Amino acid sequence: MRGGAVWQLVGLITRRSQVQILPPLPFFWFGPVSGALFLVFNVSDLRVTIHNMIQSSVEIMGYELIDTECHQGKKSLKIVVYIDHIKGIKIDDCVKITNAISPILDDDNVVNEYYNLEVSSPGLNRKLILKEHYDKFIGKVIKIKLKIKIDNRKIYKGTLLERIDDSISIVENNQKINIQMDAIEICRLVPAFE
Numbered sequence: 001m002r003g004g005a006v007w008q009l010v011g012l013i014t015r016r017s018q019v020q021i022l023p024p025l026p027f028f029w030f031g032p033v034s035g036a037l038f039l040v041f042n043v044s045d046l047r048v049t050i051h052n053m054i055q056s057s058v059e060i061m062g063y064e065l066i067d068t069e070c071h072q073g074k075k076s077l078k079i080v081v082y083i084d085h086i087k088g089i090k091i092d093d094c095v096k097i098t099n100a101i102s103p104i105l106d107d108d109n110v111v112n113e114y115y116n117l118e119v120s121s122p123g124l125n126r127k128l129i130l131k132e133h134y135d136k137f138i139g140k141v142i143k144i145k146l147k148i149k150i151d152n153r154k155i156y157k158g159t160l161l162e163r164i165d166d167s168i169s170i171v172e173n174n175q176k177i178n179i180q181m182d183a184i185e186i187c188r189l190v191p192a193f194e
Contacts, residue, residue: 043070049110050079054101058083061100063093066122067129077115079105082122089121124191131181134163141190142170146183157190 051068058065058081066082083089083097098119105111128134128142137160144156156179158172166181 043072046070046110050105053110054081054104057100057104058097061096063097066133067127073116075114077111077113078118079111079115080118080120082120082126084122084126094119094121125188128187128189131163131166134160134168134181134187137189138162141192142187143190144170144179144187145185146179147185148183150179150183 047068047070050070051065054068055065062085064084066084068082069078069080071078071080081097081101083093085093098117101119102117105115105117126133128137140160141158142160146154146156148154156170156172156177158170158177161169161171161176163169163181167178168181169176169178171177
């Protein structure tokens with residue numbers, strides 16, 4: 001939870017991976033990484049590849065793989081994996097998933113450089129990506145950023161009413177707005193305290 005306690009476990013799992021298990025809080029690591037080989041690659045393609053590689057392992061363990069992010073830093077690649085569970089996510093869950101997916105990333109040689117692996121809950125302002133995510137959070141306040149402007153706007157914030165096929169409906173300022181899901185760049189829950 002943002003603003004809550006910070007849990008952190010840092011350890012060297014393999015010769016290439018440095019694992020950090022954190023809740024969804026900002027984290028900055030300033031440490032030496034010598035001898036790193038940096039390759040030029042499409043981070044978006046790498047994200048999809050990693051997501052597909054680890055998805056079955058995460059699901060077999062009884063967790064939902066919400067999202068995977070990859071960010072190229074100055075010294076290493078940062079891989080962030082968001083998981084969820086019916087009972088919520090605790091640090092022990094992050095440790096289990098880290099121990100399961102780190103060898104997959106190392107064995108398949110998908111990441112040929114030093115990387116930081118973060119496993120986390122999706123947080124209070126979680127992304128809604130799949131249709132099932134929208135169905136689960138009907139009645140909650142969401143914030144949507146669109147790929148292109150609709151009615152001269154790209155940002156909408158309102159209560160999620162429903163999802164029908166590939167569109168959602170929200171109520172913003174007592175007005176119902178229908179939005180096609182393929183027009184959404186990013187959609188997040190808005191925590192109740194905002």
